[in-house]
Amino acid sequence: MNFQKLPFDTDTMLAGLKPWIECESPTFDPTAVDRMVDLAAYELAAIGAEIERIPGRMGFGGSVRARFPHRDFGKPGILISGHLDTVHPIGTLEKNPWRIENGRCYGPGIQDMKGGNYVSLEAIRQLILAGIETPLPITVLFTPDEEVGTPSTRELIEMEARKNKVVLVPEPARPDGGAVTGRYAIARFNVKTSGRPSHAGWALKDGRSAIAAMARKVLEIEAMTGEDCTFSVGVIHAGQWVNCVSSFCDAEVLSMAKRQKDLDHGVERMLALAGEENDVVIEVKRGVTRPVWEPDAGTMAVYELARDIAGEIGFNLSHASAGGGSDGNFTGALGIPTLDSIGVRGAGLHTLGEYIEVDSLVERAQLMAGLLLRLK
Template sequence: MNPLDLPFDTDEMLAGLKPWIECESPTHDAAAVNRMMDLAAYDLAAEAAIERIPGRLGFGGCLRARFPHPDQGKVPGILIAGHMDTVHPVGTLDVLPFKVDGDICYGPGIMDMKGGNFASVEALRQLIRAGLRTPLPVTVLFTPDEEVGTPSTRELIEAEAARNKYVLVPEPAAEDGGATIGRYAIARFNLRTVGKPSHAGARLADGRSAIAAMARKIIEIEEMTGPDCTFSVGVIHAGQWVNCVSSLCEAEALSMAKKQEDLDDGIARMLALQGEVNGVEFQVSRGVTRPVWKPDQPGTMAMFEIAKEIAADLGFDLKGRSQGGGSDGNFTGAMGIPTLDSLGVRGQGLHTLNEHIQVSSLVERGRMMAALLMRLT
């Protein structure tokens, strides 16, 4: 049976996806992420051997599912790698509920990346129900911390990838359905200004504001952005009382570059900003880093050509791009393991209160994943 002819059903996929979306799972809420892993484990239990891996560093745990195959554990196979954490806090469903409107379906995390994860699981279900055996054994690994740079599970992902011949990542597809064949390097930084407290009303001049100093540093950091390396600050925490000059301000910054040498230069420039000015100390420490996954690696491109042929049969021209954004594909691609990313659903508005997918892409991406699993040898 041609895997493109498998009886994927849009309504059934939406019904199965709905509980995943309504199980909110923000990264920093370990209990919420674990509830999502429980739900996915239940949905996978009928077809696969399930293993729950405890979380660490305050994050939720992982779910690993190995599908029955005579060569499971004997030969390198295929790893489907996805994350179940989202950027949306618990309660987002109140303003972004799961809702279907024609070919659009809304919900927190539905595009990034629960929709793609679910389509991949459905692809495996359809293959098993049809009695089709993939040439290579398949493992699914769902992780809890990708949205913050994968600080607790990078080693696990890399160890699992090293046991496999291919890695498929169902992160969101490009708007035209395109796949990712390389990703830019990303570095995170923890920033801190340390000033001197005082009463903001009675003794303002005695204080040294950590908030004001951080504001000036943010402008300086973001103005370092150029064509080869970008800088942005996305998190700030400071102050408890408006009538106190704040002596501490903390922030987080992100830098991205197409080439590792450009990112290394950017890191050096960030670290060089440290020092004391007007009684306020500015501190910079390195956070997690995603390495460059260079495009055009032979193994990845061979896999992309197969995917391109499948896409043609599905009625569209699959484009391959190297891009920013970062994913766990950075790690596996940088290891030299053939990796194909952005195999998930089409949509728009990821990380916003308008996050949605094209409903029709659920079946499209399910069929693409099923066909890839049958053609990779």
């Protein structure tokens, strides 16, 4: 059957997607993420998948793995890998509520990446309803912690990928609607300054402010950004009493590079910042890292197939390596053919204006269905 004849319906997909968006699931709220996993697990089970719930660890929510019936069940096939966590705290829905305006549908996490996840399930659903068995068995794995670097489920994703021939990642499409065939390396760091407390009113000079030291360090870190490697301070926590000189300050830093050797050099530069300055101790610890994923022949073959399918649908699917890590970093770096960012089109991810283009729902469902039908 021609995938373009599958009865994808925009209104039906919007109705199904709405509960996913209205189930807020910030990474650091495992209970909220588990509620979202419940929704997805039910949806997958209703389609006919064999469901396995995987408990969370390290303070994160759990995962769901779904395998669909197939004559080659258990043999290497297609892994659809996605995350159900978002960067938006509970309550964001009040600021960016579900709404459809001028061909756009808004809501927290709708672009990154609940829209792409839901479209993938819809593609599988329509294939099953049409009685079509894909050439390869399909596994879906949804995880809870991608937005913080996947510290608790990297091994799970990598092991699942190793059991399959191809990995499809329905992260949001690039700004031009294109796919991602490689990603830059990313490293996270935790920086702590430890000073000396004192009363900020009558003994200010006796103290050594951890906040002031961190402020100087932030400028130093961000000034290290160059063409080969970038550094950004995204989180700072410090202080409790305004009348106390702060004794501790914590910061989180993200570094990104197009080449692994540049990231490795960036890691060295960050770790070299540790020491002591003006009686303030500076500690730097390396956090989770995403390896460079460079496109290889296997990935490009999957992309060429996707481009042909897109052409049949009526749009051009470009490709590029990209910044902004995803779990495709892990699978692609393992040498497993991986096609990333084939999810919905939109803009504003990680902002209060996040939205998707409504007309991309059917387009991307067709793209996913076409890939599932033609990958062998």
